Amino acid sequence: MSTYTTSRRKFLLASLGLTASFNWPFRPAPLTVGQVIERIKANVGIPWREQTVDNLIAGTDDLPVKGIASTMMATLDVLRRASEQGLNLVITHEPTFYSHQDRIQPVEQDPIYQFKRDFIQQKGMAVFHFHDHWHGHRPDGIATGMIRELGWEKNADTEHPRQFSFEPTSLARFAQSIESKLKIRTMRVIGDPQLTVRRALASWGNVSLQPGIPFLQQPDVDVLIVGETHEWELVEYVQDAIVSGQKKALIVLGHLVSEQAGMKYCADWMQGFINEVPIRFVESAEPFWRPSQPVK
Structure with missing residues (x-):
């Protein structure tokens, strides 16, 4: 590095009140799960309830977010497809662990629960349950998406x-x-x-x-x-x-298809206040099929 470049760098750092030991170029801290949740709370338009199922179900607040998936139900299939797209924060409308409150105790010894829990941990993912306040949004976020669809x-x-x-x-x-x-x-x-x-x-x-x-x-x-x-x-x-x-x-x-488009709309809504990472809607597969029309 030339003497001119070094002096110029010191001058710029000094003008910003920074020391010469500061890493250059400046890179902002990565967006975290906790920060995404706080932005959702700030933009949903209603006071956050003390009693709610809307909580961080898996992962930690300080986990850096690489991308966000909005989905109707965080099935293992959805989690896998989100991970493959580099989306490590999943915003789900319905529960992850088989009860409305995502209670772990009834299933904590179950091998399917353990497989899903381990998958989330191994892939460095987080899951946020976003149900009560999305319905509480005015107009109702689910209804808005369904009407639009x-x-x-x-x-x-x-x-x-x-x-x-x-x-x-x-x-x-x-x-x-x-x-x-x-x-x-x-x-x-x-x-x-x-x-x-x-x-x-x-x-x-x-x-x-x-x-x-x-x-x-x-x-x-x-x-x-x-x-x-x-x-x-x-x-x-x-x-x-x-x-x-x-x-x-x-x-x-069918429950899933009756609210799915509301989470498609949720992805668009979040793009209004989150621009640091990609946000995508990841569709949950309809679970049922007719024998006369088998799934291909």
Whole structure:
């Protein structure tokens, strides 16, 4: 290094209040898992709850982030594909370890749990459960992504965000349109295929008997769309309602596909306040298939 270059470097360092021993060129510290989580908390738009399932499930706050994967469910397959893409922080909407609260005690001796836990550790990954606050975001992050994926922005009721109005169509055509747009293999439908659909109500994810009944019984709602529900509760109720003479229908999408596009939207949302590392949506595979349409 020439005397001129050395003197110039010392002058620049001195002007910044730094010593000549400082490494050059300056490199900022890598983004950490903890910093990503703090940015999510700062941008989600609601106060962070004390009681929540939204926690760091695997990995440590100080782990440097190489890339971020947004996904509906952190299955082993998703974790493997994320790792192969260099994405070592996984933001998942649903649990990683088989219960809503990600409780370890019931499965800690199970070989599948241990295999998954070890995989995460060996690959230097972290998993953050992002459920409660993404639903709490206004508008609901999952609902926003699903509406965008279905192209229902113009059909949404501004006063009742779960409800949608359509040009009159048959239940069969309406269900086929959803099936095609969301690429669903195993949708299930209850109701007369020729039932005229003008108004639908969507409740993404799991829907129990309450509020399922009040949703369905709204007089202008023709069809209720859910991710999943107990077959001996809401499904039986809908069957009885139809036999009693009510012109109603139920569409069961499957839990995963009923919220998946919400995490696709989450990847776009995070890009608004994280630009140091790549952020990608990693799709979770629909778990079911029909024997008449085997998986290739």
